[in-house]
Amino acid sequence: MPELPEVETIVRDLNKKIKNKKIISVEILDKKVFHLAKSDLKNVVSKKIKAVKRRAKMIIFDLGDYFLMVHLKMTGQLVYQTKNFLIAGGHPIINQDKELPNKFSRVIFKFNDKGILYFNDIRRFGWIKLLSKNNFLKLNNGLGVEPLEKNFTLEYFKKFLSHKSKTSIKQTLLEQKYVVGIGNIYADESLFTAGIKPFRKVGTLSAAEIKKLWSVIPKILKYAIKHRGTSFNDYVDAQGETGNFIKCLKVYGRAGERCKKCAGIIKKMKLGGRGTHWCDKCQK
Ligand SMILES: [Zn+2]
Known part of the structure; x- marks a missing residue:
């Protein structure tokens, strides 16, 4: 399972690419991974990603009044694809995964600039949840201290x-x-x-x-x-660069x-x- 540094790396990469982009559609192929009530669709679609953040091992898409929370668990993977590049984080990407969508694609977000974010998961332990700001704050307050924050004294x-x-x-x-x-x-x-x-x-x-x-x-x-x-973290850009600890x-x-x-x-x-x-x- 990815730990803090792996999740932080994904968050930083995604933040550079999808901050301020507007979600124009969400396609849920597996309701076990992401159960979104019909009435909540409006809180996702047409919303702008204000920032991509991390809390504990979760990746958080800040939509303003709502927060999309993503946990990759054992085999989850986020892949962001545009015409020119592909960035991926989570479960290592293999050649077969580059066919997108693939049989492990569970949720697909499309953005206003034609970028597409895939949540792929082989074993389906990973999940996405939508939380209101209040529920997000409640969850946040219930979690332990971040070791990279000042309150880790x-x-x-x-x-x-x-x-x-x-x-x-x-x-x-x-x-x-x-x-x-x-x-x-x-x-x-x-x-x-x-x-x-x-x-x-x-x-x-x-x-x-x-x-x-x-x-x-x-x-x-x-x-x-x-x-x-x-x-766990594998990064592929146009130059095929990777990084590893x-x-x-x-x-x-x-x-x-x-x-x-x-x-x-x-x-x-x-x-x-x-x-x-x-x-x-x-x-x-
Ligand atoms: Zn020794």
């Missing part, structure tokens, strides 16, 4: 960890209730850089370790955004390989059902 981080003393630090980082957007990849990478073993109980972390982890999380996320995220990974997906720091072997085990990677020497 050390005080806040300490406070939320204090409720979790018996839980492993890795599982705590994955809990979206307190801090959003960190998934398996960036939890493992942050813990490596902070020098903390993922299965340590939160209650065993020293104040210095907590501070280190708190400072490392935003740095890694920003660095990953700079590299356009990890593997996969080369920068220190532990995630590297079980059995040499640690880039100490040359020891990267280990892997399941923790709360999730593959967890670490270096025994570099992490205490």
Whole structure:
């Protein structure tokens, strides 16, 4: 599933391309993915995209009074196509996907400049929802803190960890209730850089370790955004350019390989059902 850096990359790409464009039609091919009441059609069609934003792992199309929320989940993909280029984000795009629409196209938005946005999803866990401004604000207020925002303070981080003393630090980082957007990849990478073993109980972390982890999380996320995220994100433009954070990974997906720091072997085990990677020497 795409995590914060992958979703942020898609949002930035789309924002450049479809901000201020008007939706002229929406074609829903799969109501499981997007159930739009007939009475709500007017709140989408003929509306202008004021901005494309991100909250947690959701992509948000700000229509003014309404918000289209998109979650890509496991295999969702947004592809924006015009005559001259194609941009895509989410599940990696393969050649077969370039035939548009294809058998995985679930929702199709058409814009006033002839651009077309496809929501494709093989396994159909992804979704689109339309929320009124009030409902959007309610949802927004119920979500955890964004790790790249100012309110992700050390005080806040300490406070939320204090409720979790018996839980492993890795599982705590994955809990979206307190801090959003960190998934398996960036939890493992942050813990490596902070020098903390993922299965340590939160209650065993020293104040210095907590501070280190708190400072490392935003740095890694920003660095990953700079590299356009990890593997899930595939970008193809007219020049066929792609970007990837996969080369920068220190532990995630590297079980059995040499640690880039100490040359020891990267280990892997399941923790709360999730593959967890670490270096025994570099992490205490
Ligand atoms: Zn190491």
